[in-house]
Amino acid sequence: MKPAIEIEYCPGCRWLLRAAWTAQELLTTFESELGAVTLRPSDASGTFHVSVDGQALWDRKAEGRFPEMKELKQRVRDHIAPQRHLGHSDRVERQDDVR
Template identity: 60%
Template structure:
């Protein structure tokens, strides 16, 4: 009997429905699934309220709008996700310093 493959990480993007942040959350989910297509098992969009915009990886907080002061730049978010799930992965243009 073969051992099952280890479960890939799960990201959850909690967003405020009253603030109409679904499109922002969905775009970030798309970007992350495209960049980490082999490293992620799932990206869930989790509706909430009260101005929430929070991103967790396997229940570990990666970004919170209220703590981190706004929404993540996609480059910064990809770096945080990479550092958590695939530290050796190169991000190409997402790592290049702005000129």
């Protein structure tokens, strides 16, 4: 069975669109590796939690911020398809590349 991602978000904070965009990005990137991406509204205020098959990959409260999509995709990749290259999302930025 293919892995499933769950994105739990705070509806009171109006984070449904962020959760939906995150789901879209993950489904687009990992369409052949994922079995499902589920959005789940949380009862706890301030929640934005991403897990794969119950294993936490990102927790906004623990990290102190939302994930950059690049880093979230890398964490998902490391968990479900470690051999996969993510193209430009794997590129390491050098200081002189940032403009």
